[in-house]
Amino acid sequence: MSVTVAIVGRPNVGKSTLFNRLVGRKLALVDDTPGVTRDRREGTGRIGELTFTLVDTAGFEDAHDGSLEARMREQTEEAIRIADVILFMIDARAGVTPLDSHFAQLLRKSGKNVHLIANKAEGRAADPGLMEAYSLGFGEPVPVSAEHGVGLADLHNIVSDAIEAIEAEHRDAEESIANQPLDERFVPETDVDLLEGEDLGWDPTRPLNVAIIGRPNAGKSTLVNRFAGEERVLTGPEAGITRDSIMVPVKWGDRQVNLVDTAGIRRKARVQEKLEKLSVSDALRAIQYAEVVVLMLDATQPFERQDLQLADLVEREGRALIIAVNKWDLVKDKNAALAALREMAERLLPQLRGMPLVTISGLKGKNIDRLREAVFKIEKTWNVRTSTARLNRWLEGMTQSHPPPAVSGRRIKLRYMTQAKTRPPSFIAFCSRPDALPAAYKRYLVNGLRETFNLQGVPIRLWIRGGENPYVKKKQRR
Known part of the structure; x- marks a missing residue:
């Protein structure tokens, strides 16, 4: 025990x-x-x-x-x-x-x-x-x-x-209950439910690690406390209260979720003190160990340069990203502001096109359920696996609609594609001249993968390799 x-x-x-x-x-x-x-x-x-x-x-x-x-x-x-x-x-x-x-x-x-x-x-x-x-x-x-x-x-x-x-106390308590007459024993409600046949055992699914990141004073700790249902981490008007990355286990339905509250991350040029450098390094490690990252923006100052750099860092680390626009209760014209936010997200972060953008108020608890649903949804997208047959049918259609360009008078042939892994979705395409395939055509393929296979908002990895289809058995030499 x-x-x-x-x-x-x-x-x-x-x-x-x-x-x-x-x-x-x-x-x-x-x-x-x-x-x-x-x-x-x-x-x-x-x-x-x-x-x-x-x-x-x-x-x-x-x-x-x-x-x-x-x-x-x-x-x-x-x-x-x-x-x-x-x-x-x-x-x-x-x-x-x-x-x-x-x-x-x-x-x-x-x-x-x-x-x-x-x-x-x-x-x-x-x-x-x-x-x-x-x-x-x-x-x-x-x-x-x-x-x-x-x-x-x-x-x-x-x-x-x-x-x-403690074990001795439990043994004494059990013996005391066992020695009582049956009608005098206290039966907890959960035991009654079990006797009635209800299954109260919770599904031991693998915990989901979710890191909450953002600039100082964006409301990260307030959001974590809202999910935890208690003042689990310190909050206040002072910027930079959080120093350590604090993991707070919570239960969302039948799923165990480990929320990680991180220190606010300022622009590197502004981080001078040794202690703040340690805090920022701790926050960056939290991103590496997370599966889903929630980037908190301040609705009154959204998509500043540091926000974009953090989003790009999450994409490079291959983590699923959700944009949570906090302090939404302070926005007056919400429809116009939301339209502007979506336009900025698509324009400034094209590498994460279609990523979830949820407006919330951590202080007042508004739209917290929507954020929770977005976390689960993008986790599923991050784990999507597509069959090789379906991928190659798609690849044939893409190359017919828009063939790879000819480089130095020689056309590039895309022969085969397969998914190498998930978390994030990663693909390998085999072609005749991998080094000559333009970056623009790679983006064309990535955008096509995102649209066709509903991979909105997650990083996509596409590696181009040379050679023939490695999965086709070669004819044995006679």
């Missing part, structure tokens, strides 16, 4: 470093700048044979005024609420600070299973801090070095004991 372990503490004590160490990957951004982490991030932690849900949190700030720091504190308090085990981390070299003491009081009131973790404990410089840590009232501190992997055996024991305690 798994447990949820939350790593908490004041800023810059090494929480994200320990998080990355236990999940085995650099999921969380790490920098010497205090306050890098702002949202709570979940991952699967592993120590030896144990696996558990691990939660990284923002550095605890004593703020209650509605500021960004106060909203960060609320995220940390939510992590404490859902956790089974809390690793309260301090910096052993810095010793106990007033903020550590204040946080310790809050944790004692929570009634949770709290363990004091003294990070950066390698070397004698940490000895005074380890002795001072007893004053926090959580018993003997566990010395660790998140950076060097020291102290993991003690963390293994903490998690193992928590798992055993």
Whole structure:
């Protein structure tokens, strides 16, 4: 049975470093700048044979005024609420600070299973801090070095004991129910439904990874919260709140969807600070791991240069793209604005002709269902496979309607086409002189594929190869 372990503490004590160490990957951004982490991030932690849900949190700030720091504190308090085990981390070299003491009081009131973790404990410089840590009232501190992997055996024991305690509670609860008279037992509604024959098991279909990208302050985090049904990630009027790419699992019908909220991506020339560069790199990695990408535009400033560059990046990565025009509630003449948006999309992004364009208001929840439907629809298009026979009938018709041009007095012959793969749809065409086939004729073929086989809005790959049809058996030499 798994447990949820939350790593908490004041800023810059090494929480994200320990998080990355236990999940085995650099999921969380790490920098010497205090306050890098702002949202709570979940991952699967592993120590030896144990696996558990691990939660990284923002550095605890004593703020209650509605500021960004106060909203960060609320995220940390939510992590404490859902956790089974809390690793309260301090910096052993810095010793106990007033903020550590204040946080310790809050944790004692929570009634949770709290363990004091003294990070950066390698070397004698940490000895005074380890002795001072007893004053926090959580018993003997566990010395660790998140950076060097020291102290993991003690963390293994903490998690193992928590798992055993939870399993014992479940056994006691089951025995208590079993010993009750049948008419006194509590029967959950789901159990009644099962007795009536209703199938409540959900289809374990492969999760769909959806990245939400865009310029700063386009409303990405607000949209993710709307889909999650809770304030899962930080939002606010400040631009650039999100730094890490945060994955938020949600359930759309019977489908598991992993939404990834990313940092706002500005033009490269404007990105100067190291921390913002790390955030942008994290967002770009989210695009590479996604299957569907939702590009958020601001309805009051749509299709700026950075928007077009992001859309082009998604196309080059081969991901399915949806344009979500946010803040649509601020637009007055909606019909005229929508017509202008569609014209700009076709003109400025011809490589993604016919891509879905959905107008939404993440703040008010308008057209969210339409966006969800568009995600599923374009995922199916992205996975389309067309039979070779149908492709070659189409190719024959295309070449008859518009034959390849003659280059240097010699006509090019297109002999055969097949689909090499999906995700995105990718095709190979064999012809007599592949190097001489003009780029304009390739675009003619790609546009024909898009129109005929309903591949609107997804990237299409077309490779031209030389030689005869490789699938026709050659006559054996006598």
